Amino acid sequence: xxxxxxxxxxxxxxxxxxxxxxxxxxxxxxxxxxxxxxxxxxxxxxxxxxxxxxxxxxxxxxxxxxxxxxxxxxxxxxxxxxxxxxxxxxxxxxxxxxxxxxxxxxxxxxxxxxxxxxxxxxxxxxxxxxxxxxxxxxxxxxxxxxxxxxxxxxxxxxxxxxxxxxxxxxxxxxxxxxxxxxxxxxxxxxxxxxxxxxxxxxxxxxxxxxxxxxxxxxxxxxxxxxxxxxxxxxxxxxxxxxxxxxxxxxxxxxxxxxxxxxxxxxxxxxxxxxxxxxxxxxxxxxxxxxxxxxxxxxxxxxxxxxxxxxxxxxxxxxxxxxxxxxxxxxxxxxxxxxxxxxxxxxxxxxxxxxxxxxxxxxxxxxxxxxxxxxxxxxxxxxxxxxxxxxxxxxxxxxxxxxxxxxxxxxxxxxxxxxxxxxxxxxxxxxxxxxxxxxxxxxxxxxxxxxxxxxxxxxxxxxxxxxxxxxxxxx
Amino acid sequence: xxxxxxxxxxxxxxxxxxxxxxxxxxxxxxxxxxxxxxxxxxxxxxxxxxxxxxxxxxxxxxxxxxxxxxxxxxxxxxxxxxxxxxxxxxxxxxxxxxxxxxxxxxxxxxxxxxxxxxxxxxxxxxxxxxxxxxxxxxxxxxxxxxxxxxxxxxxxxxxxxxxxxxxxxxxxxxxxxxxxxxxxxxxxxxxxxxxxxxxxxxxxxxxxxxx
Numbered sequence: 001x002x003x004x005x006x007x008x009x010x011x012x013x014x015x016x017x018x019x020x021x022x023x024x025x026x027x028x029x030x031x032x033x034x035x036x037x038x039x040x041x042x043x044x045x046x047x048x049x050x051x052x053x054x055x056x057x058x059x060x061x062x063x064x065x066x067x068x069x070x071x072x073x074x075x076x077x078x079x080x081x082x083x084x085x086x087x088x089x090x091x092x093x094x095x096x097x098x099x100x101x102x103x104x105x106x107x108x109x110x111x112x113x114x115x116x117x118x119x120x121x122x123x124x125x126x127x128x129x130x131x132x133x134x135x136x137x138x139x140x141x142x143x144x145x146x147x148x149x150x151x152x153x154x155x156x157x158x159x160x161x162x163x164x165x166x167x168x169x170x171x172x173x174x175x176x177x178x179x180x181x182x183x184x185x186x187x188x189x190x191x192x193x194x195x196x197x198x199x200x201x202x203x204x205x206x207x208x209x210x211x212x213x214x215x216x217x218x219x220x221x222x223x224x225x226x227x228x229x230x231x232x233x234x235x236x237x238x239x240x241x242x243x244x245x246x247x248x249x250x251x252x253x254x255x256x257x258x259x260x261x262x263x264x265x266x267x268x269x270x271x272x273x274x275x276x277x278x279x280x281x282x283x284x285x286x287x288x289x290x291x292x293x294x295x296x297x298x299x300x301x302x303x304x305x306x307x308x309x310x311x312x313x314x315x316x317x318x319x320x321x322x323x324x325x326x327x328x329x330x331x332x333x334x335x336x337x338x339x340x341x342x343x344x345x346x347x348x349x350x351x352x353x354x355x356x357x358x359x360x361x362x363x364x365x366x367x368x369x370x371x372x373x374x375x376x377x378x379x380x381x382x383x384x385x386x387x388x389x390x391x392x393x394x395x396x397x398x399x400x401x402x403x404x405x406x407x408x409x410x411x412x413x414x415x416x417x418x419x420x421x422x423x424x425x426x427x428x429x430x431x432x433x434x435x436x437x438x439x440x441x442x443x444x445x446x447x448x449x450x451x452x453x454x455x456x457x458x459x460x461x462x463x464x465x466x467x468x469x470x471x472x473x474x
Numbered sequence: 475x476x477x478x479x480x481x482x483x484x485x486x487x488x489x490x491x492x493x494x495x496x497x498x499x500x501x502x503x504x505x506x507x508x509x510x511x512x513x514x515x516x517x518x519x520x521x522x523x524x525x526x527x528x529x530x531x532x533x534x535x536x537x538x539x540x541x542x543x544x545x546x547x548x549x550x551x552x553x554x555x556x557x558x559x560x561x562x563x564x565x566x567x568x569x570x571x572x573x574x575x576x577x578x579x580x581x582x583x584x585x586x587x588x589x590x591x592x593x594x595x596x597x598x599x600x601x602x603x604x605x606x607x608x609x610x611x612x613x614x615x616x617x618x619x620x621x622x623x624x625x626x627x628x629x630x631x632x633x634x635x636x637x638x639x640x641x642x643x644x645x646x647x648x649x650x651x652x653x654x655x656x657x658x659x660x661x662x663x664x665x666x667x668x669x670x671x672x673x674x675x676x677x678x679x680x681x682x683x684x685x
Contacts, residue, residue, distance in 0.1 A: 012641050013641055013642050014642065015600075015603055015613075015615055015640050015641055015642060016600065016602045016603050016615075057684065058680065058681055092674065092675050092676060092677050092678075093669075093671055093674045093675070093678075102599055103596070103597060103599065104597070105558055105559055105560070105596075105597045105601075106559065106560055106597065106601045107597075107599065107601070108599035108600060108601060108602075111599045111600075115642060116642075130680070133677050133678050133680070133681035135666075135669075135674060135678055136494065136666075136668065142599070143505075143540070143542050143653070144542070144554075144598060144599075144608070144611050145599070145611075146610075146611040146612060146653040146654055146655075147612070147613075147640075147642065147643045149653055149654035150654045150655055150656055152658075153654055153656050153657060153658040154656055156658050157658060157659055160660060160661055160664045161661065161664070163664075165664070166660070166661075166664035166665055166666050167663075167664055167665065167666045167667070172680065173679045173680040173683065173684070174680045175666035175667075175678070175679075175680075176666055177492075177660065177665060177666045177667070177668055179492045179493070179658070179660075180658050181498075181501075181502065182501070182502065182505065182653065182654075183501065183540070184501055184504065184505065184537075184540030184541070184542040184543055185540050185541040185542035185543075186539060186540050186541065187596065187597075198501065199498055200495065200497060200498055201497035201498050201499065201500030201501060201526060201528070201536055202497075202536055203535060203536055203539035204539060204540070205539075220494060220495055220671045221671070222671050261601055261602055262602065263560035263563075263601035263602045263604060264559075264560055264563050264564075265563060265564075269601075269602035269603075269604075270602045271602060304559075308559070308597075338601070340559055340560055340563070340601070342563060346563065350562075351559060351562075351563075354557070354558060354559045354562050355558075355559055358558055358559075358596050358597065361596060362596065364539075
């Protein structure tokens, strides 16, 4: 892309990232072209958080992170400091697995953090290992992210040579090895137990919880902490500035900032670092500091607030703050920080199929309701779009969904009928949430845009359901 | 009969040594095999099994789970077009049709000159730069039909099209199978020591005795 074609806020060397007004806790170096080098990292305060950690006891470092209420940025939003306290006493060795297998629809913050500031992530890894007594860390990078792998490999080499990783780090007793591992294309491996299976050289299928909570029985059956890239990238800042400074940003329940990727029909799509809980969706989509409105001044039809797994939101949720608890109470989730905006020209059935097809293709096949169910959902939606839909198909879709995720499905779409939304997350008949995720777009689309399904089905000329005996025999 | 070249065999052993349990190296070694040959062959799986203390069936079992591993030859350049929601909203379907017409092959097939294979991809994590396609996992953002045509012209002429891709990623375009153009190298003198989980059952020194 030529510089002249860039809108203000974009940075040529960091495509997708938008620099806006507001605090920068994890993206502060993105403006530098050479932000990924050790030299630049050191000249901008790099590895000071590690040094300050080594001046304290491991439990003091853990306390600092606990006090900061650093919430996991992978999707579930669980506080990292509490997760760190789960390994059972006296069981060693313990491992750290960094989840960089970012593949959720619409999500890409971790890729930028790995490409633009790998040392920040590595420093976060080291701080975690020091605090928890972890003897080895594995940086699992998504297979398709070739540039991120390059940047991390180089950064690890630099950090080993400079004495930040390996034996007797900075002359102390603290010693840890950090190994880059990379996947080979499977969305499900982003689920923490599947990630561990994959790291053990197996098919990436989730394990049953309980008993396989990674913090108790993880990699090689040992206690394992699995943290997201963005979560760990926050640690250097927290250790440099302290938990109380950190808590000054964001809200009481969710301190700090979050990276949001806003894609779709907005005028300035991009990855933004946004303060938790302060900004509303409306500000994010229409504000001058953010996406600057919907293209061609079109009306907003719907938006996905937190990755493909999240139930859709509509105009009436625009004034919700970007706060996990508010979004959850409204029947969806902030999830992985992926927001997809769709304007009035969007075909709801087609959009629904696009998201459902993703889950059907990425189902690992371990649980029948998901393996069979997602495939059927895709087939039914496809035939409705092809003009082969049957009047019973809408009920069939909901029924298949009910087999994967029984009971009332939490969707914000209910609110237009005056019903209270059912809080997220849904129930599931599967080991992991992949299958139930496919139900979110279906229930959202049918509840709100049933007429679009109906009009396609009314015009349909479906293939007859029954065959004569002769036809079956021949 | 070994599959890996002697140089790659050394690299493979080095990779295995980084893991507490050798089977963990299985996926990285499959990548290495694909880097050498462009796809995963039977002799490759046999040697990977030897190196990771598994059987070639286990290697096949793991490998076939992951879509990046190809168990049949593909073109030198693997084009992946994202058709997921963010890209679809901004014209990915038209781009895909164009790519099909230009390459004149079905998905997964190789063009006559042996250069190209295309696949429809699920989200490639460049959603704000939609529509997007990748060639050997290198990004091309805000793609148009014209951009795709230019990339094809470059590749046919043996030139790197990366100057037309994501501004952050420059240099030579590697052949299919090569992901990172550099490898992590842990200097022996700096390695903290990688042990089997059964050999390190006591808490690390800095936890026990402080730094």
